Amino acid sequence: MVLITLTTDFGSLYPAALRAVILQINESANIIDITHSIPPGDIRAGAFALYSFVEYFPKGTVHVAVVDPGVGTRRRPIAISAGGQYFVGPDNGLLIPAARKLGQMEIYDIMNQKLLCNLSSTFHGRDIFAPVGAYLSGGMQLEDVGNKIDDFVDMDSEKAEIYDNTIKGEVIFIDDFGNIITNIPKDMILKIADLGTVLYVSGNKMPFLRTYGMVGIGDLLALIGSHCFLEISVNQGNASRVLKIKNHDTVTVRPLEKRIR
Amino acid sequence: MVLITLTTDFGSLYPAALRAVILQINESANIIDITHSIPPGDIRAGAFALYSFVEYFPKGTVHVAVVDPGVGTRRRPIAISAGGQYFVGPDNGLLIPAARKLGQMEIYDIMNQKLLCNLSSTFHGRDIFAPVGAYLSGGMQLEDVGNKIDDFVDMDSEKAEIYDNTIKGEVIFIDDFGNIITNIPKDMILKIADLGTVLYVSGNKMPFLRTYGMVGIGDLLALIGSHCFLEISVNQGNASRVLKIKNHDTVTVRPLEKRIR
Amino acid sequence: MVLITLTTDFGSLYPAALRAVILQINESANIIDITHSIPPGDIRAGAFALYSFVEYFPKGTVHVAVVDPGVGTRRRPIAISAGGQYFVGPDNGLLIPAARKLGQMEIYDIMNQKLLCNLSSTFHGRDIFAPVGAYLSGGMQLEDVGNKIDDFVDMDSEKAEIYDNTIKGEVIFIDDFGNIITNIPKDMILKIADLGTVLYVSGNKMPFLRTYGMVGIGDLLALIGSHCFLEISVNQGNASRVLKIKNHDTVTVRPLEKRIR
Numbered sequence: 214m215v216l217i218t219l220t221t222d223f224g225s226l227y228p229a230a231l232r233a234v235i236l237q238i239n240e241s242a243n244i245i246d247i248t249h250s251i252p253p254g255d256i257r258a259g260a261f262a263l264y265s266f267v268e269y270f271p272k273g274t275v276h277v278a279v280v281d282p283g284v285g286t287r288r289r290p291i292a293i294s295a296g297g298q299y300f301v302g303p304d305n306g307l308l309i310p311a312a313r314k315l316g317q318m319e320i321y322d323i324m325n326q327k328l329l330c331n332l333s334s335t336f337h338g339r340d341i342f343a344p345v346g347a348y349l350s351g352g353m354q355l356e357d358v359g360n361k362i363d364d365f366v367d368m369d370s371e372k373a374e375i376y377d378n379t380i381k382g383e384v385i386f387i388d389d390f391g392n393i394i395t396n397i398p399k400d401m402i403l404k405i406a407d408l409g410t411v412l413y414v415s416g417n418k419m420p421f422l423r424t425y426g427m428v429g430i431g432d433l434l435a436l437i438g439s440h441c442f443l444e445i446s447v448n449q450g451n452a453s454r455v456l457k458i459k460n461h462d463t464v465t466v467r468p469l470e471k472r473i474r
Numbered sequence: 475m476v477l478i479t480l481t482t483d484f485g486s487l488y489p490a491a492l493r494a495v496i497l498q499i500n501e502s503a504n505i506i507d508i509t510h511s512i513p514p515g516d517i518r519a520g521a522f523a524l525y526s527f528v529e530y531f532p533k534g535t536v537h538v539a540v541v542d543p544g545v546g547t548r549r550r551p552i553a554i555s556a557g558g559q560y561f562v563g564p565d566n567g568l569l570i571p572a573a574r575k576l577g578q579m580e581i582y583d584i585m586n587q588k589l590l591c592n593l594s595s596t597f598h599g600r601d602i603f604a605p606v607g608a609y610l611s612g613g614m615q616l617e618d619v620g621n622k623i624d625d626f627v628d629m630d631s632e633k634a635e636i637y638d639n640t641i642k643g644e645v646i647f648i649d650d651f652g653n654i655i656t657n658i659p660k661d662m663i664l665k666i667a668d669l670g671t672v673l674y675v676s677g678n679k680m681p682f683l684r685t686y687g688m689v690g691i692g693d694l695l696a697l698i699g700s701h702c703f704l705e706i707s708v709n710q711g712n713a714s715r716v717l718k719i720k721n722h723d724t725v726t727v728r729p730l731e732k733r734i735r
Numbered sequence: 736m737v738l739i740t741l742t743t744d745f746g747s748l749y750p751a752a753l754r755a756v757i758l759q760i761n762e763s764a765n766i767i768d769i770t771h772s773i774p775p776g777d778i779r780a781g782a783f784a785l786y787s788f789v790e791y792f793p794k795g796t797v798h799v800a801v802v803d804p805g806v807g808t809r810r811r812p813i814a815i816s817a818g819g820q821y822f823v824g825p826d827n828g829l830l831i832p833a834a835r836k837l838g839q840m841e842i843y844d845i846m847n848q849k850l851l852c853n854l855s856s857t858f859h860g861r862d863i864f865a866p867v868g869a870y871l872s873g874g875m876q877l878e879d880v881g882n883k884i885d886d887f888v889d890m891d892s893e894k895a896e897i898y899d900n901t902i903k904g905e906v907i908f909i910d911d912f913g914n915i916i917t918n919i920p921k922d923m924i925l926k927i928a929d930l931g932t933v934l935y936v937s938g939n940k941m942p943f944l945r946t947y948g949m950v951g952i953g954d955l956l957a958l959i960g961s962h963c964f965l966e967i968s969v970n971q972g973n974a975s976r977v978l979k980i981k982n983h984d985t986v987t988v989r990p991l992e993k994r995i996r
Contacts, residue, residue: 216758218751224650225509226523229479230700232506233530240475240532244506245754245766248747253651254710262748269755269861271762282710285685334685336700339530389746390775424807424856439752439858449776449804485911486770487784490740491961493767494791497738501793505767514912515971543971546946595946597961600791 214243215350216271220263220278221338222251230336231277231343238347247276250389254282256307257368258460261386261394263300263311265440272297277338277346278307285334290323290341291365292349292358299355301346303337306368324359373397378405379467382443387460391451395464397443402466411469414445417456418469425449435466475504476611477532481524481539482599483512491597492538492604499608508537511650515543517568518629519721522647522655524561524572526701533558538599538607539568546595551584551602552626553610553619560616562607564598567629585620634658639666640728643704648721652712656725658704663727672730675706678717679730686710696727736765737872738793742785742800743860744773752858753799753865760869769798772911776804778829779890780982783908783916785822785833787962794819799860799868800829807856812845812863813887814871814880821877823868825859828890846881895919900927901989904965909982913973917986919965924988933991936967939978940991947971957988 219231228249235242247266251259259280267276281288281303289304296315300308304322312318323329323345332340345358373382373396382397402421406412412421412435419433425448428434433452438444443466446452453459480492489510496503508527512520520541528537542549542564550565557576561569565583573579584590584606593601606619634643634657643658663682667673673682673696680694686709689695694713699705704727707713714720741753750771757764769788773781781802789798803810803825815822815830818837822830826844834840845851845867854862867880895904895918904919924943928934934943934957941955947970950956955974960966965988968974975981 214762222651225507225511226526226649229506229508230527230530233527233532236477236504236506237530237532243758245751245758246747247751250747253712265748266752266755266861269752269759271755271759283687286687333700335697335705339527339700388748390744426805426808436857439855439861444857451775483912486768486772487787487910490767490769491788491791494788494793497765497767498791498793501736514973544948547948594961596958596966600788600961 214241215239216274217242217244217346217350218247218270218274218276219244219249220247220251220259220276220280221249222253222255222259222280223249223338225249227336227338230339234339234343235347238344239351242347242350251280252460254280255460256280256282256305258386260307260310260368263308264314265386267298267311267314270298275299275301275346275350276308276311277342278302279338279342280307281305281337284337290337290345291362292321292323292345292355294319294355299346299349301342301349304366306366309365309367319355320362320365321355322359322362325357328358371396373401375401375404378471379465380405382464382466384458384460384462384464385442387453391447391453392438393445393452393456393458393464394438394440395443395445397466399437399441399443402437402443405466406468412466413469414466415456415458415464419445475502476500477535478503478505478607478611479508479531479535479537480505480510481508481512481520481537481541482510483514483516483520483541484510484599486510488597488599491600495600495604496608499605500612503608503611512541513721515541516721517541517543517566519647521568521571521629524569525575528559528572528575531559536560536562536607536611537569537572538603539563540599540603541568542566542598545598549627551598551606552623553582553584553606553616555580555616560607560610562603562610565627567627570626570628580616581623581626582616583620583623586618589619632657634662636662636665639732640726641666643725643727645719645721645723645725646703648714652708652714653699654706654713654717654719654725655699655701656704656706658727660698660702660704663698663704666727667729673727674730675727676717676719676725680706736763737761738796739764739766739868739872740769740792740796740798741766741771742769742773742781742798742802743771744775744777744781744802745771745860747771749858749860752861756861756865757869760866761873764869764872773802774982776802777982778802778804778827780908782829782832782890785830786836789820789833789836792820797821797823797868797872798830798833799864800824801860801864802829803827803859806859812859812867813884814843814845814867814877816841816877821868821871823864823871826888828888831887831889841877842884842887843877844881844884847879850880893918895923897923897926900993901987902927904986904988906980906982906984906986907964909975913969913975914960915967915974915978915980915986916960916962917965917967919988921959921963921965924959924965927988928990934988935991936988937978937980937986941967
């Protein structure tokens, strides 16, 4: 039984069309949802969702991802192989962080005309990405979808930067608890602060701790989240709402006391 | 592996009861969600959701649909066969557009007393529709559920109408992007306008184009959606919110310049 | 094919990590969602969701439930066997009502070090509960997870109480229709009122009827819901919003006329 995952900004209804098309082609596919709640058109948030847990999926998994504001324009449909898993979606940067996390990527432009007939202008999820995902799950070779390419779209991902004692980063995802996930990796934050110290995050003072329940209910804290990035949270509350920080905002992080090491 | 789909206005939790009941009866059923986010009690929106992609499902699929404000009253439970697929739900019009789209319908009133024991007054999804769907997926014949009927409830569906150069239609669904889907079919709109012309939709001027990305971010457009109906959208925005148009509203559509043909 | 259910307050995205981990361990597991929409950290609401339909699941089902505000603190991870089904989650009361509903419980503290390696501080759903659920679904014995315990956390569940002609109860769940589900069982309400009589519920007058459609659209009613608890509803409306009653609120219920029996 081959696993096919779905990551979209569709909300409800449209994912069912993907499922129907996939099961028409490969009735033994096991389809599971990563999320259909990406903010509409937010390619970076979709890329993070796909990236965040991709290494937990078994080899052979096919990921179909559709956050595709450019549907029906000249952006290309692509398919990728990396680390034994497959990715199908638009060439707008959505698939790259997840695929790159798994290792060396082979990227193909979907050009096989048999895969591009009956194309609508507004729903390539149904008309290209789901069918190609289903065919790959059924054994079609990646070479058969089209031509290998190198000039894929890679988002100019803001990397977090460290100056002296201050890190400048970016919010890359707000989860459904309102936790603020930044692009500041574990290694970088540990350069300027130890667990137990106090941080200023965009002017807000909070302890840097191991887990939520170590502060009072409603209190702020910073921690290394389950994705290994710095996360800003409110214990049993909604940090995004409390701090009025939203996705793609800039965050600065510095320790209360300069570290002596 | 037989496919059973679920279409409800339940939100979360109650769908799990349907899944449990189905798997108790047919453990090899492959259950997939069409949507559980139909606005509460909105039979027309539920009918559209079930209708919109029904032809993409494989033969043998059983669709269980429950948008059922009349649960526990005299409305009948029914099961339908059409085009090799099956439908189970309340006799309130919900199932008819989807079944009719697939071809000739055979409609049965669910009267077999073995299927009607242990009946609550408020959750026929769990007590009738899910079990009957599971039995049909396991090979029960439609004749065994009850008596064939002709006097089923058919919604007085407003058909879009064309007068001179103006179409009067109705909104039949607002999707999670805020796209406004009307009941104006592709054929009808193409009688008064070509792609590339300008339309007035309920007083709002917008181009009639092939896809979202052909206008600027935040701009209005009209297009033929993936369901083959006229759709009003804002590129990377929420048309329903911008135009304050909601489900079941009337829309009028006319071209800026009368067509000469 | 073994059934594994998921009940969480995760919203979207994080449930996918549970699914990935489970399918890595037992690729034939059939994973179904009970809900991922529990209000964040609301253990009682999660307990009710798991409890409400648990008896409809087949023997052998493994329920993984994670509403876990104490993640990473000293609260223990536990696994339970009851009535032929299994439960895995935090020792915070979440699993107990559902397990107890099925019969005699055997409760184990998860202490097997092989199950506790690679532990994050914030995502035990992924790191403990999902893997243990997957191993149990694949045949691991409950004795192998750790030690049997008796001192599990049991929520001090407010039981509804009846004084003379008045019941004092509590709201235990607001469903997605806005129906207000109380902890007043069918037996108790039938002691003070018959179907057809009028009730005062926290000062609001409403008939006690069999089903929603027996009052006008927008009208209040009380009924015995599909979970066999007293439920306050508005026909085709949202009772929680109309009455401004929310989860965990106290409700008092008395009949308009004292019953003569």
